[in-house]
Amino acid sequence: xxxxxxxxxxxxxxxxxxxxxxxxxxxxxxxxxxxxxxxxxxxxxxxxxxxxxxxxxxxxxxxxxxxxxxxxxxxxxxxxxxxxxxxxxxxxxxxxxxxxxxxxxxxxxxxxxxxxxxxxxxxxxxxxxxxxxxxxxxxxxxxxxxxxxxxxxxxxxxxxxxxxxxxxxxxxxxxxxxxxxxxxxxxxxxxxxxxxxxxxxxxxxxxxxxxxxxxxxxxxxxxxxxxxxxxxxxxxxxxxxxxxxxxxxxxxxxxxxxxxxxxxxxxxxxxxxxxxxxxxxxxxxxxxxxxxxxxxxxxxxxxxxxxxxxxxxxxxxxxxxxxxxxxxxxxxxxxxxxxxxxxxxxxxxxxxxxxxxxxxxxxxxxxxxxxxxxxxxxxxxxxxxxxxxxxxxxxxxxxxxxxxxxxxxxxxxxxxxxxxxxxxxxxxxx
Amino acid sequence: xxxxxxxxxxxxxxxxxxxxxxxxxxxxxxxxxxxxxxxxxxxxxxxxxxxxxxxxxxxxxxxxxxxxxxxxxxxxxxxxxxxxxxxxxxxxxxxxxxxxxxxxxxxxxxxxxxxxxxxxxxxxxxxxxxxxxxxxxxxxxxxxxxxxxxxxxxxxxxxxxxxxxxxxxxxxxxxxxxxxxx
Numbered sequence: 189x190x191x192x193x194x195x196x197x198x199x200x201x202x203x204x205x206x207x208x209x210x211x212x213x214x215x216x217x218x219x220x221x222x223x224x225x226x227x228x229x230x231x232x233x234x235x236x237x238x239x240x241x242x243x244x245x246x247x248x249x250x251x252x253x254x255x256x257x258x259x260x261x262x263x264x265x266x267x268x269x270x271x272x273x274x275x276x277x278x279x280x281x282x283x284x285x286x287x288x289x290x291x292x293x294x295x296x297x298x299x300x301x302x303x304x305x306x307x308x309x310x311x312x313x314x315x316x317x318x319x320x321x322x323x324x325x326x327x328x329x330x331x332x333x334x335x336x337x338x339x340x341x342x343x344x345x346x347x348x349x350x351x352x353x354x355x356x357x358x359x360x361x362x363x364x365x366x367x368x369x370x371x372x373x374x375x376x377x378x379x380x381x382x383x384x385x386x387x388x389x390x391x392x393x394x395x396x397x398x399x400x401x402x403x404x405x406x407x408x409x410x411x412x413x414x415x416x417x418x419x420x421x422x423x424x425x426x427x428x429x430x431x432x433x434x435x436x437x438x439x440x441x442x443x444x445x446x447x448x449x450x451x452x453x454x455x456x457x458x459x460x461x462x463x464x465x466x467x468x469x470x471x472x473x474x475x476x477x478x479x480x481x482x483x484x485x486x487x488x489x490x491x492x493x494x495x496x497x498x499x500x501x502x503x504x505x506x507x508x509x510x511x512x513x514x515x516x517x518x519x520x521x522x523x524x525x526x527x528x529x530x531x532x533x534x535x536x537x538x539x540x541x542x543x544x545x546x547x548x549x550x551x552x553x554x555x556x557x558x559x560x561x562x563x564x565x566x567x568x569x570x571x572x573x574x575x576x577x578x579x580x581x582x583x584x585x586x587x588x589x590x591x592x593x594x595x596x597x598x599x600x601x602x603x604x605x606x607x608x609x610x611x612x613x614x615x616x617x618x
Numbered sequence: 619x620x621x622x623x624x625x626x627x628x629x630x631x632x633x634x635x636x637x638x639x640x641x642x643x644x645x646x647x648x649x650x651x652x653x654x655x656x657x658x659x660x661x662x663x664x665x666x667x668x669x670x671x672x673x674x675x676x677x678x679x680x681x682x683x684x685x686x687x688x689x690x691x692x693x694x695x696x697x698x699x700x701x702x703x704x705x706x707x708x709x710x711x712x713x714x715x716x717x718x719x720x721x722x723x724x725x726x727x728x729x730x731x732x733x734x735x736x737x738x739x740x741x742x743x744x745x746x747x748x749x750x751x752x753x754x755x756x757x758x759x760x761x762x763x764x765x766x767x768x769x770x771x772x773x774x775x776x777x778x779x780x781x782x783x784x785x786x787x788x789x790x791x792x793x794x795x796x797x798x799x800x
Contacts, residue, residue: 263638275702275741306638313649313686314742316755349636354645354684357740371644371670373683389638432745433704439746474703474741508745514707522706526740532683 237412244397256384274473276506280398288325294401357530376578419445433509472503475583477590515610527584538581
């Protein structure tokens, strides 16, 4: 990135995870400024003006989300979605692991903006060590007076509780996350009422992603105009992009919004491993439709607006690369298995449809596919998409539709030859 | 019959006090109970229910929803290997086969000596360090057969040193005993 990174700026600073080092590097300055010098609505306005959008995948304007909180209905809650479970995504994990105070400051600032005094960070169950890191950082921040009662003598109190899930992708869906946090199965809730009106414990609630909130201290400190100097008109700021697959340097890279995917692939990740060529990639985790390796798809600028224009979505910017020697049906099977496993079972189209998709893809992959299996797959998708209770059902169809669209020949060949033409190639890779 | 220690009961009480509603402490309470016992027998769920003012079936329906709660006994060391994309084609399938052959168990099974359980699990948010697994919910990344050998050997050594200690006590010292490579 030509400009200075925002969220990863301090990654190279030793011990940035320690309170003292974080403070020496300007940490908690934004929070101090807000609670001593700004009204809560000023913080919301600054974030609205910055154009910050939800980094969990949906891209909803953050300031607008906060502005839906009704005035005078107390208590209000802020819940951080740290249930990072999308296949291909591992950015929130690194943000929390390496710079926990950046998130905590963002949580406190955002809580202040919506009048919340008790906030929750919902981390996925497998993030046991992340919970330990956050709890240690919280203890330091309480002891140092940066969080807790009457911070900076402002009269504002903020308490943060780290809550760990127990293995359920659906809990990344914000209303299911609330049910889980209340001690129930993670089932999505009917909307309306939206969480901003009736959320956690029936109270007004904002749910934001880790990366979204980690941006807030920087916006408050440096202003919305500064933030807008990064990125595009519709996608201001930077994005942490996770890239995985057979590349030289898989990992997280912070890029200015609008950077072409080609830069992430070739410059940041160092290109494909020797002997590997790119067949297709998924830009936004398993929920986002895959795109084949064609120049027009490799040069897509990474923004909320540019990926929909080519028939996919940036989502959480979790780029999964599929090499030429991997069978698309095999990759699709693992994706379909994922959604069948993670469907919560609340609504019929998703509960029945996702295993049906999985079984159909499985028999094609095994060389037992039937002639009408492709129309069948698309028909099942048609009966899930838009008919499920939440987006999980819709997501389960994205890559079925995209893989059939772009790799019809591979499916057709599996069915016609009654075998996987890649079987030896896949085995050699796996 | 009480199956949890006083310490576990106290910690569950502390969790309950953190939230505006005690039921919110159900997931943390089940983690505490499972850490003690290795899995969640009905006795433990009944005790958690009593501590949080719930009915047993309210606890059971939650415990049965989340994959990290074991409803059946598991080994002292639970090996959970990611099988989702991209791990699947970056060596995970080979690692699963390797562990399976080395320990003589299929995914979902426990070794006869009660030491190891193997599961294939969905994405662990470590795609850049594929292939990856968690052992007792600690990350082990960039796996190779040699690394798997070393982990299993370390587990066996720890077991020998802790002769006589119940499995759950070893489970709790695991994270301090074995290098947790990030």
